[in-house]
Amino acid sequence: MKAPPFQYHRPQTREELGALLARLDNAKILAGGQSLMPMMNLRVIAPDHLIDINRVANLAGIREAVDGIEIGAMTRQADVLASDLVKSRLPLLTRALEHVGHIQTRARGTIGGSCCHLDPSAEQPAMCAALDAEFVVVGPGGRRVIPAGEWFEGLLQSALGEQEFLEVIRFKPWADGHGYGFAEYARRHGDFAIAGAAALLEAGRDGRITLAALLSFGVEAAPKRLSEAERTLIGQHVDSLNIKPVIAAASALDAMEDVHVTADYRRHLAGVLIRRALNEACTTMRRPS
Amino acid sequence: MTEHSVTFTLNGERREARVDPRIHLGDFLRHSLGLTGTHLGCEHGVCGACTVIVNGAPVRSCLMLAVQIDGTVVETVESLGKPGALSPLQQAFATNHGLQCGFCTSGMLMTLEAYLRTTPAPTEQDVRIAISGNICRCTGYEGIVQAALDTASAKASRT
Numbered sequence A: 001m002k003a004p005p006f007q008y009h010r011p012q013t014r015e016e017l018g019a020l021l022a023r024l025d026n027a028k029i030l031a032g033g034q035s036l037m038p039m040m041n042l043r044v045i046a047p048d049h050l051i052d053i054n055r056v057a058n059l060a061g062i063r064e065a066v067d068g069i070e071i072g073a074m075t076r077q078a079d080v081l082a083s084d085l086v087k088s089r090l091p092l093l094t095r096a097l098e099h100v101g102h103i104q105t106r107a108r109g110t111i112g113g114s115c116c117h118l119d120p121s122a123e124q125p126a127m128c129a130a131l132d133a134e135f136v137v138v139g140p141g142g143r144r145v146i147p148a149g150e151w152f153e154g155l156l157q158s159a160l161g162e163q164e165f166l167e168v169i170r171f172k173p174w175a176d177g178h179g180y181g182f183a184e185y186a187r188r189h190g191d192f193a194i195a196g197a198a199a200l201l202e203a204g205r206d207g208r209i210t211l212a213a214l215l216s217f218g219v220e221a222a223p224k225r226l227s228e229a230e231r232t233l234i235g236q237h238v239d240s241l242n243i244k245p246v247i248a249a250a251s252a253l254d255a256m257e258d259v260h261v262t263a264d265y266r267r268h269l270a271g272v273l274i275r276r277a278l279n280e281a282c283t284t285m286r287r288p289s
Numbered sequence B: 001m002t003e004h005s006v007t008f009t010l011n012g013e014r015r016e017a018r019v020d021p022r023i024h025l026g027d028f029l030r031h032s033l034g035l036t037g038t039h040l041g042c043e044h045g046v047c048g049a050c051t052v053i054v055n056g057a058p059v060r061s062c063l064m065l066a067v068q069i070d071g072t073v074v075e076t077v078e079s080l081g082k083p084g085a086l087s088p089l090q091q092a093f094a095t096n097h098g099l100q101c102g103f104c105t106s107g108m109l110m111t112l113e114a115y116l117r118t119t120p121a122p123t124e125q126d127v128r129i130a131i132s133g134n135i136c137r138c139t140g141y142e143g144i145v146q147a148a149l150d151t152a153s154a155k156a157s158r159t
């Protein structure tokens, strides 16, 4: 099918973008179009105005800032995947991006678009949750910073206000040599995952875990940090982790059911995948010597 | 709805046109310009038949608006070979039975054309991942993968 009619706007600056968002009713931002255009072609949504942010100056780009890495909302997934800076400082994100769609969808799709769309199986917002990223949004009231813990409000629902746009995502990289692991299960390469998991680990010179992040995604309506299970890992030796509480936590999630799989199957997958992600984090960790 | 004028380079030629914003690039190429080599299967991003190259990258033309090609360089399957003078990739598809009904073929060709420019020596697994976004109902993919590998190694031995 074809998209219903709409007015097309192409702002060049953040100010023009902000003014359009404040002025227009039933408007949608168009970033990579890889989720929005299918919804419009299928007439799931019919905005009166489309605000194309592809030409807004300085909304794309990956920078090293004083306290971390900043990725502009309009940065293409292909560019994040190809970035050496991301690969060396945020290796979990690179690892996850290999599983996001296909070369054609990554050539257009943006990290910001994925984080605003919030498909429960989307890898990028999930990795933002694992990495405790911050979302910088701009609206009529100015700029505000939303921590990942407050970004996810539910199925396909972020904390972004009607007249706001996502400007940049800020990441605080983990220490050099930290362990990172990622696992997902999809029916074909590049499809949305049925479920997935990620793990991050830091250990001291004695091999004991000092910092851990564990995350399941595609299981509940939004990505879920397994905070209690994370705490059980602290102080354990990386070579002899007791992973039972971790698997138990993932297998006890309030899993979704859909046309593909039952909730029980998804819970089972959540347990298997968090184990794989954690094992991978143990093997990718470089021990301080 | 207001029409917009766009200026772009299509298969090496500079073009100008006026477009209704709701028209996607695939329909624009086929209906407005008569370039029917680009095929439309699903029109919601899942089949890859509509793949064309924009500014060097393979993209789904059903998920890009025609108005967005303003200022870009667009390549379609018509820019490859001609009957009797096929491009090396097209010839390799023919030799390896990389097509049967041909519906997916222009999308496969444009995906692999863009991919092989940046990845001149892919493995079989690389090629399979590169075409993971293109669905073929006929061939079982073997011939397509072989065509890409043959094209890459033929090019490597020429240079």
Ligand SMILES: Cc1cc2nc3c(=O)[nH]c(=O)nc-3n(C[C@@H](O)[C@H](O)[C@H](O)COP(=O)(O)OP(=O)(O)OC[C@H]3O[C@@H](n4cnc5c(N)ncnc54)[C@H](O)[C@@H]3O)c2cc1C
Residues within 6 Å of the ligand: A028, A029, A030, A031, A032, A033, A034, A035, A036, A037, A038, A053, A073, A074, A099, A100, A101, A102, A105, A106, A108, A109, A110, A111, A112, A113, A114, A116, A117, A119, A121, A122, A123, A124, A160, A164, A165, A166, A167, A190, A191, A192, A193, B044, B045, B046, B133
């Ligand atoms: C075949 C196929 C396979 C895919 N597989 C995967 C997959 O495996 N994993 C995955 O995560 N995704 C997958 N996707 C979706 C992914 O490709 C999209 O890129 C992503 O979901 C949306 O990003 P976008 O830049 O394309 O955003 P758009 O589609 O342009 O926008 C999505 C939504 O976000 C809003 N938005 C975008 N940018 C901003 C901003 N800066 N501020 C405020 N609002 C904004 C839009 O208004 C819209 O509501 C797939 C898509 C296709 C077609």
Ligand code: FES
Residues within 6 Å of the ligand: B039, B040, B041, B042, B043, B044, B045, B046, B047, B048, B049, B050, B051, B060, B061, B062, B063
């Ligand atoms: S027609 Fe564009 S992906 Fe199917």
Ligand code: FES
Residues within 6 Å of the ligand: B098, B099, B100, B101, B102, B103, B104, B105, B135, B136, B137, B138, B139
């Ligand atoms: S040749 Fe028929 S779909 Fe590929």
